[in-house]
Amino acid sequence: MDRRHFLKTGFVGVGTMVLPGNSWALKYYPTPSEKKWAVLYGTWCGSSRDAAVWISEGMGGIANVFDVRENPDLKGFDHVIVGGSIRSGVTPDELREYLKKNAQWLKDKVRGLFAVCGNMRRPVGPEQTAAFIDDHLAKLCGVAGVPSKVFLGRITKSLMDPQTARTMEKMEDYDNLHRSECMTFGREVLDSVTRVSPAQPTAR
Numbered sequence: 001m002d003r004r005h006f007l008k009t010g011f012v013g014v015g016t017m018v019l020p021g022n023s024w025a026l027k028y029y030p031t032p033s034e035k036k037w038a039v040l041y042g043t044w045c046g047s048s049r050d051a052a053v054w055i056s057e058g059m060g061g062i063a064n065v066f067d068v069r070e071n072p073d074l075k076g077f078d079h080v081i082v083g084g085s086i087r088s089g090v091t092p093d094e095l096r097e098y099l100k101k102n103a104q105w106l107k108d109k110v111r112g113l114f115a116v117c118g119n120m121r122r123p124v125g126p127e128q129t130a131a132f133i134d135d136h137l138a139k140l141c142g143v144a145g146v147p148s149k150v151f152l153g154r155i156t157k158s159l160m161d162p163q164t165a166r167t168m169e170k171m172e173d174y175d176n177l178h179r180s181e182c183m184t185f186g187r188e189v190l191d192s193v194t195r196v197s198p199a200q201p202t203a204r
């Protein structure tokens with residue numbers, strides 16, 4: 001085997017060894033910012049991932065966005081927004097486990113909470129905020145009174161595992177998640193922090 005062919009084969013081999021472990025990693029390149037922001041999400045079929053990215057976009061793209069399945073180390077971040085999709089009234093196991101394990105240090109950094117639910121395609125109200133934010137995510141994070149939002153999500157049966165898709169057989173796919181609402185929430189969270197620290201008007 002000539003040297004060029006050997007190197008090429010070698011790189012392909014290394015690539016296939018390394019990539020599968022990171023196959024769900026969303027590479028997001030935030031806009032530089034004085035303060036480090038992160039959005040952490042838990043999702044099944046991606047609605048909370050998209051909400052998280054759009055929340056960051058509402059903040060001018062300064063927040064890095066992490067899937068909880070990557071088990072990210074967020075200790076180096078100043079501000080964290082946490083959110084997740086809802087099935088049977090709760091967020092994914094991985095998110096709940098992560099929050100329980102990391103609540104001790106995370107509680108001082110959580111600046112916003114969000115949930116993405118179906119709510120039988122009806123508008124969300126105080127009942128959903130109480131169930132998914134106050135009695136669920138806020139408790140898991142050990143925080144109270146931070147800005148929060150419950151978004152309506154979507155159903156994409158082709159992205160579900162076959163067993164779950166079968167339970168949804170009678171339901172049509174739908175999409176009620178709106179980028180503009182997610183962006184508005186991102187701005188609200190950012191404003192809530194910059195309002196609290198008037199001594200640093202440019203810090204975000």
Ligand SMILES: Cc1cc2nc3c(=O)[nH]c(=O)nc-3n(C[C@H](O)[C@H](O)[C@H](O)COP(=O)(O)O)c2cc1C
Nearest residue numbers: 043044045046047085087088089117118119153154
């Ligand atoms: C199996 C299953 C259970 C669900 N349970 C609830 C629920 O208890 N309450 C609710 O409001 N929405 C519920 N939904 C709707 C989801 O929250 C909504 O479709 C969300 O956008 C899914 O997020 P994902 O894209 O991360 O899967 C459920 C959806 C599925 C597929």
